[in-house]
Amino acid sequence: MTAATSLLSLRGVRKEFPGVVALDDVDFEVRPGEVHALLGENGAGKSTLIKVLTGVYPRDGGEMSLGGETLSPQSVGEAQAAGISTVYQEVNLLPNLSVAQNLLLGREPRRFGLTDWKQMNAKARETLKRFRLDIDVTRPLGAFSVAIQQLVAIARGVDQRAKILVLDEPTASLDASEVEVLFDILRDLRTAGLGVVFVTHFLDQVYALSDRITVLRNGRKIGTFETAELPRPKLVEHMLGYELQGTASSHASRGTVTEGNDAALEMDSACVSGSVQEISLAAQSGEAIGLAGLLGSGRTEVCRALFGLDTLSSGRIRRNGRDVHITSPRGAIAKGIALCPEDRKANGIVGELSVRENIALALQARRGWWRPIPAREKRAMAEKAITDFKIATPDADKPVRLLSGGNQQKVILARWLAIAPDVLLLDEPTRGIDVGAHAEILRLIHQLCERGMALIVTSSELEELVAFSHRVIVLRDFRQIAMIEGEDITEDAVLQAIAS
Amino acid sequence: MIPARHAPVLVTAGLFAALFILGALQYDGFGTLRVFLNLFTDNAFLAVTAIGMTFVILSGGIDLSVGAVIAFTGVLTAVLIQAGWPLWLVFPLVLVIGGTFGAGMGCLIHFYRLQPFIVTLAGMFLMRGLAVVVSERSVPIEHSVYDAVNAAGVMLPGRAFISAQAIMLVIVLAGALILAHYRRFGTYVYAMGGNAESARLMAVPVARTTIGIYALSSFLAALAGIMFSFYTSSGYALAAVGLELDAIAAVVIGGTLLTGGYGYVIGTLVGVMLMGLVQTYIAFNGSLNSWWTKIVIGVLVLIFVCLQRIRIPTRAATGSARE
Amino acid sequence: MTGPKSIISTLQRHGALWPLVALGLIWLVIIIVNPGFFAFTIQDGRVFGGVIDIFNRGAPVALIAIGMSLVIATGGIDLSVGAVMAIAGAVAANLIVGTDLPAPLIILAGLGAGLAAGLLNGTLVAGFGIQPIVATLILLVAGRGVAQLLNDGQIITFQNEAFAFVGVGTLLGLPMPVWLVLFVLAAMLLITRRTALGLFVEAVGANASASHYAGVPVRAIKLTVYAIAGLCAALAGLVATADIQGADANNVGLWIELDAILAVVIGGTSLMGGRYSLVLAVVGALIIQSLNTAVVLSGIPPKFNLVIKSAVIVAVLMLQSPVAQAQLASLRRRFTA
Amino acid sequence: GSGSSEGGADDQLTVGFSQVGSESGWRTSFTQAVQAEARDRGIDLKFSDAQQKQENQIRAVRSFIAQGVDAIVIAPVVETGWKPVLTEAKRAGIPVVIVDRNMALEDDSLYLTRVASDFVEEGRKAGRWLMEETGGDCDIVELQGTVGATAAIDRMTGFNEVIANYPDAEIVMTQTADFTRARGKEIMETFLRAMDPADICAVWAHNDEMALGAVIAMKEAGIDPGDDILVVSVDAVPDIFKAMADGDTNATVELSPHMGGPAFDAIEAHLRGESVEKLISVNGDLFTQETAAEEYQKRTAG
Ligand SMILES: Nc1ncnc2c1ncn2[C@@H]1O[C@H](COP(=O)(O)OP(=O)(O)OP(=O)(O)O)[C@@H](O)[C@H]1O
Numbered sequence A: 001m002t003a004a005t006s007l008l009s010l011r012g013v014r015k016e017f018p019g020v021v022a023l024d025d026v027d028f029e030v031r032p033g034e035v036h037a038l039l040g041e042n043g044a045g046k047s048t049l050i051k052v053l054t055g056v057y058p059r060d061g062g063e064m065s066l067g068g069e070t071l072s073p074q075s076v077g078e079a080q081a082a083g084i085s086t087v088y089q090e091v092n093l094l095p096n097l098s099v100a101q102n103l104l105l106g107r108e109p110r111r112f113g114l115t116d117w118k119q120m121n122a123k124a125r126e127t128l129k130r131f132r133l134d135i136d137v138t139r140p141l142g143a144f145s146v147a148i149q150q151l152v153a154i155a156r157g158v159d160q161r162a163k164i165l166v167l168d169e170p171t172a173s174l175d176a177s178e179v180e181v182l183f184d185i186l187r188d189l190r191t192a193g194l195g196v197v198f199v200t201h202f203l204d205q206v207y208a209l210s211d212r213i214t215v216l217r218n219g220r221k222i223g224t225f226e227t228a229e230l231p232r233p234k235l236v237e238h239m240l241g242y243e244l245q246g247t248a249s250s251h252a253s254r255g256t257v258t259e260g261n262d263a264a265l266e267m268d269s270a271c272v273s274g275s276v277q278e279i280s281l282a283a284q285s286g287e288a289i290g291l292a293g294l295l296g297s298g299r300t301e302v303c304r305a306l307f308g309l310d311t312l313s314s315g316r317i318r319r320n321g322r323d324v325h326i327t328s329p330r331g332a333i334a335k336g337i338a339l340c341p342e343d344r345k346a347n348g349i350v351g352e353l354s355v356r357e358n359i360a361l362a363l364q365a366r367r368g369w370w371r372p373i374p375a376r377e378k379r380a381m382a383e384k385a386i387t388d389f390k391i392a393t394p395d396a397d398k399p400v401r402l403l404s405g406g407n408q409q410k411v412i413l414a415r416w417l418a419i420a421p422d423v424l425l426l427d428e429p430t431r432g433i434d435v436g437a438h439a440e441i442l443r444l445i446h447q448l449c450e451r452g453m454a455l456i457v458t459s460s461e462l463e464e465l466v467a468f469s470h471r472v473i474v475l476r477d478f479r480q481i482a483m484i485e486g487e488d489i490t491e492d493a494v495l496q497a498i499a500s
Numbered sequence B: 001m002i003p004a005r006h007a008p009v010l011v012t013a014g015l016f017a018a019l020f021i022l023g024a025l026q027y028d029g030f031g032t033l034r035v036f037l038n039l040f041t042d043n044a045f046l047a048v049t050a051i052g053m054t055f056v057i058l059s060g061g062i063d064l065s066v067g068a069v070i071a072f073t074g075v076l077t078a079v080l081i082q083a084g085w086p087l088w089l090v091f092p093l094v095l096v097i098g099g100t101f102g103a104g105m106g107c108l109i110h111f112y113r114l115q116p117f118i119v120t121l122a123g124m125f126l127m128r129g130l131a132v133v134v135s136e137r138s139v140p141i142e143h144s145v146y147d148a149v150n151a152a153g154v155m156l157p158g159r160a161f162i163s164a165q166a167i168m169l170v171i172v173l174a175g176a177l178i179l180a181h182y183r184r185f186g187t188y189v190y191a192m193g194g195n196a197e198s199a200r201l202m203a204v205p206v207a208r209t210t211i212g213i214y215a216l217s218s219f220l221a222a223l224a225g226i227m228f229s230f231y232t233s234s235g236y237a238l239a240a241v242g243l244e245l246d247a248i249a250a251v252v253i254g255g256t257l258l259t260g261g262y263g264y265v266i267g268t269l270v271g272v273m274l275m276g277l278v279q280t281y282i283a284f285n286g287s288l289n290s291w292w293t294k295i296v297i298g299v300l301v302l303i304f305v306c307l308q309r310i311r312i313p314t315r316a317a318t319g320s321a322r323e
Numbered sequence C: 001m002t003g004p005k006s007i008i009s010t011l012q013r014h015g016a017l018w019p020l021v022a023l024g025l026i027w028l029v030i031i032i033v034n035p036g037f038f039a040f041t042i043q044d045g046r047v048f049g050g051v052i053d054i055f056n057r058g059a060p061v062a063l064i065a066i067g068m069s070l071v072i073a074t075g076g077i078d079l080s081v082g083a084v085m086a087i088a089g090a091v092a093a094n095l096i097v098g099t100d101l102p103a104p105l106i107i108l109a110g111l112g113a114g115l116a117a118g119l120l121n122g123t124l125v126a127g128f129g130i131q132p133i134v135a136t137l138i139l140l141v142a143g144r145g146v147a148q149l150l151n152d153g154q155i156i157t158f159q160n161e162a163f164a165f166v167g168v169g170t171l172l173g174l175p176m177p178v179w180l181v182l183f184v185l186a187a188m189l190l191i192t193r194r195t196a197l198g199l200f201v202e203a204v205g206a207n208a209s210a211s212h213y214a215g216v217p218v219r220a221i222k223l224t225v226y227a228i229a230g231l232c233a234a235l236a237g238l239v240a241t242a243d244i245q246g247a248d249a250n251n252v253g254l255w256i257e258l259d260a261i262l263a264v265v266i267g268g269t270s271l272m273g274g275r276y277s278l279v280l281a282v283v284g285a286l287i288i289q290s291l292n293t294a295v296v297l298s299g300i301p302p303k304f305n306l307v308i309k310s311a312v313i314v315a316v317l318m319l320q321s322p323v324a325q326a327q328l329a330s331l332r333r334r335f336t337a
Numbered sequence D: 001g002s003g004s005s006e007g008g009a010d011d012q013l014t015v016g017f018s019q020v021g022s023e024s025g026w027r028t029s030f031t032q033a034v035q036a037e038a039r040d041r042g043i044d045l046k047f048s049d050a051q052q053k054q055e056n057q058i059r060a061v062r063s064f065i066a067q068g069v070d071a072i073v074i075a076p077v078v079e080t081g082w083k084p085v086l087t088e089a090k091r092a093g094i095p096v097v098i099v100d101r102n103m104a105l106e107d108d109s110l111y112l113t114r115v116a117s118d119f120v121e122e123g124r125k126a127g128r129w130l131m132e133e134t135g136g137d138c139d140i141v142e143l144q145g146t147v148g149a150t151a152a153i154d155r156m157t158g159f160n161e162v163i164a165n166y167p168d169a170e171i172v173m174t175q176t177a178d179f180t181r182a183r184g185k186e187i188m189e190t191f192l193r194a195m196d197p198a199d200i201c202a203v204w205a206h207n208d209e210m211a212l213g214a215v216i217a218m219k220e221a222g223i224d225p226g227d228d229i230l231v232v233s234v235d236a237v238p239d240i241f242k243a244m245a246d247g248d249t250n251a252t253v254e255l256s257p258h259m260g261g262p263a264f265d266a267i268e269a270h271l272r273g274e275s276v277e278k279l280i281s282v283n284g285d286l287f288t289q290e291t292a293a294e295e296y297q298k299r300t301a302g
């Protein structure tokens, strides 16, 4: 592991966007046969670096070389041809094409100049087998869950047999077993001499896999370190620029919630045709309920049903003991329920609109058409959110689509807290969120509970789920299979329930 | 099991069959092979244009210039033939002009990030304008090849006739099906319609594909212009006004989503045939005056698109995706 | 400091610079081919002048472009506006000829017809989820048929001073259509800015699904913008009908939807939905009308009309394209260097 | 309409009529005149509106052939392009009568007869009248019909042919106003702004609608149409007679909408085995203000 020859090297790379210097004189180097973690806070410039490297953005300065030859790709295609294969952050591939087409787009096997569908599907099945994925590759990708889509995207990247494989937050929507599969594959690739660039916010994964770490902060390179020689607190300090005090996982704050009172939100043997079956749960004010399960177990569907996106075919929903009929998000919001959706790009942000407008949107919708929020109030709201949540943006007028992924998530959280709901549904709230923000969100969950809000939270990270939940409900195949309460909540217990 | 994504095409085909049977029950001479084959002859140029439009719409774009390209091609063809140019020179020339024009629009759309609707609208004005400049008057074509081709074809019993136009349509259709489903270009078209940004990040050659799509559409429109010049033995600057809307309607009735990414070339053919059948039905009826004709066509389109909304629920249809 | 530099940069920030430059250039051409055109004269308390002519003639497109902007901002499009003009005109003309209703009621009836048409479009789009181009294509075809049905295919002419005022009257020296455009523009600005409609429209256009999640009444918003577009089109139809004191169901507003869409886009609004500007849509309408006027004044044979129009459109669009601007800048740099 | 030929096919004549569309009031009058004529004669008229598209017309004619009608009447959108479909009609033994506009056909066996007016002659008539009225000294502004329309091109040709003989007559401004009243008004307004109205001697409009639009524009500009500026146009729709009676316009050349009668006469004669002339001319007269009031009464009464 001391091959000093570098496979990929970037010198003094610079990239500016109007109002932001996203990359400022960044040096970066990847050796053959290493997994190089690229870390930093939300908005640090990781994705931008990758996009500059792969020709998506033209760079404003600096040099790049790959295997000794200068690299100056004008498009993703050129980067690929040069030997860089990339899985971008939040690219959902093409939902309208089949899984096989997505996997082999641009590399379709042909016979007599015509696409050989049979061989293509066979090849696709073969590729996915490595990921222990056995799905119908002829069906459109959009029919599968986000996790499967992400696995397909990774498979596509790995399958290209490049010199460098770049993965921008590939594990954000994967659960533990899938992450393990992926890591096995990456280790194989490392042995084969590939350079892997790996972006993630899961520090466990960093330590489990990577050989070296490069940390970016505010577009600047802080340094490159041997993973083995960088203790975790030090790493976090490099990323944040300050020390992180005490993690939020204190079971102490898990107060006992008085039973018998009417629950703030209650679901009683609720069924949705084609979706969840016989789900019952009750969230008291001041309580956080965790929804656990493998991907596709129906956690998102429970949230959808509670938020009026799907209508119940049987069963009922109660708010403070009274039956309520929720048929639309509007109706849910009117009853004090809010949902932070899982798919941030499709259902969360309104990309063209400014940060300020995005934050004000739900509150405005609740107030109705005739009572517009005065400009001053909106501005104050946005300023407060930007400071409270540490949203990295030059000003509140910036279109939210230009923010980094993690910061977009914070904007959406701010949007919902602006309406001060009684019940908050958080579907994967920490996905793609950096350590600093991660801790803030966990702290926020505690705070909100203390303020008497009822929370229902799904998360694929058992550690955090265990940390904040007063009660964990485990789902499998759209059904509730276990409920774990109080002191019984441990990672092991949850894992066992899932696996049973 | 029928995949849900094929449903719109099948619905349209079902509507076609229903209308055909209705007409056959109502009018003598309607339910014949002859009327059916006439649909191919009479709508060949529209179908060829609509096939090109299908690629554009699949990619998430739109092409408003096709009607004007047909007119321009027709006029230019007629003028050149009357000026004594040989056909083997005229046809390739106008096809190349058509393709180049489309490629030019594609360049504006891709490199200058201009919106297809507007670029092709300007293209429509330009082509229509150039057609008028070439000749304001309609120009008759007197050529033995034209007479021969118009007479050529296969006569079937019952005075049903497979014309050269219909044969040309089948050839274009076959080519388009291969291009859409068996060539990389077709996959790229679907990819761009599915999500242009993802397509770019998945190394789809967006520039080449965009330019190719509009070049193809204009090329096919130019071909349709030549077919139209055979159909009418003439070229006229005001021909095919508003044909782009017919083509778009046919593509949509054929089940292709205007937002791109979903649909089939074969659906477009069914859409064109259905619209042609509506016209035939109205002509056989013969009692609708001008305004009722418009109202009836509008209402029929309304019924068709509403019926298409009735689909197999997607979730149930895709319920077995899990491992 | 509010020097010319800062004015330019303000205009640029609002996307207003290039449309205004284009308008200025076309006016320059008009001045060159006909120096007297822009001269103002006052006669019988009425102001005459080229600018007013252009504004007056451009009024129907401008009115429609205002409604169209909102529809386009939600990611939709309305092709039926020309047919709605015809229906509104036919309704008004038939009421004038066939009844003794006072002019204001007749105007209300015409607007009511437009509102009904807009609600039909809106229902198809928002209620049934039909794609906007197709949904409004239906009324584009059938609507003119309805208008012809009302008129029995003829031009219904009438004598009605009060109603004709909408098209040819003057108020404080300016033609009525100009006032109507200013009034509708002001009213719509007020409605979109003083209520949440403006924000909702942009949100729906930029991401309908996220807006739905945020509790925005997406369907109601869509229904509303099509209704507004219908009203604007009806008003334009009444202006055009009053202008010639006759309802020409066959020809009124023929292809005007294309001009209106063009006006909106020239004004910088994207057809993908999201951000929009009503004021710039009106500027876009003025650009188109100025172009038409310039062509007439130039004395170039009519057969070149379309070629010129397309060339100017492409030029204006290129002027606005950031890519072309960057290319121009680098060319300039190379020349000066 | 149910089955078209239930036994009684032989005694009732079925005629297919393919009309251009309904783009103007004149066109509608024409359609209604043909339909009324057919009703009077007990003819089963299959009407088809082509919405200004030749391809629709060809489709309709082919449908008529497939339906086996006894005869076909076509009012063509455009002169050219009819040979293939007429050949087909001939093969099927169905006689075709061309009405209104001409068709450019070398082989006159393809049709039974033409009931036609002559657009060039209409232009000439308008030109001659204007030259007589002004003694050949006149600065004319022209409102053209739709660019590319035969009626526009031919009327312009005829008119220009006449004024070419008068050195002092000149067309000073010309622009298309698309055969519509609204555009006629708009273009006239611009003309009046572009030049001194006192320098304009006459307006020559390719149809009445545009002339009526121009009249409104002139009135609004404080000009007395018909006196300050002469107005001459073509078509002779009822509205123009009213305008002439009011002294707002000066002359119009008639384009008769009554072409159905002669067409059906020819078809019936042919089916009786009689021979038919290849051209039935229905050239209209030029009307002036003298008879306008009377004509208006006559035309609106029926
Ligand atoms: N296209 C763009 N236009 C303008 N600014 C941009 C654009 N893309 C990114 N930025 C800005 O550049 C900075 C770096 O963003 P980037 O997406 O690289 O962050 P990141 O490190 O990937 O963060 P995350 O972990 O949240 O994904 C951010 O401030 C972002 O707002």
Ligand SMILES: Nc1ncnc2c1ncn2[C@@H]1O[C@H](COP(=O)(O)OP(=O)(O)OP(=O)(O)O)[C@@H](O)[C@H]1O
Residues within 6 Å of the ligand: A143, A144, A145, A146, A147, A173, A293, A294, A295, A296, A297, A298, A299, A300, A301, A342, A428, A458, A460, B315, B318, B319, B320, B321, B322
């Ligand atoms: N078989 C399927 N058919 C149709 N849609 C599916 C299917 N599987 C998953 N999806 C969609 O993919 C999304 C993700 O799956 P889902 O949300 O059910 O899993 P989950 O339990 O929330 O797990 P996770 O959030 O970890 O992905 C869902 O919104 C659902 O609509």
Ligand SMILES: [Mg+2]
Residues within 6 Å of the ligand: A046, A047, A048, A089, A168, A404, A405
């Ligand atoms: Mg990122």
Ligand SMILES: [Mg+2]
Residues within 6 Å of the ligand: A299, A300, A301, A342, A427, A458
């Ligand atoms: Mg989920």
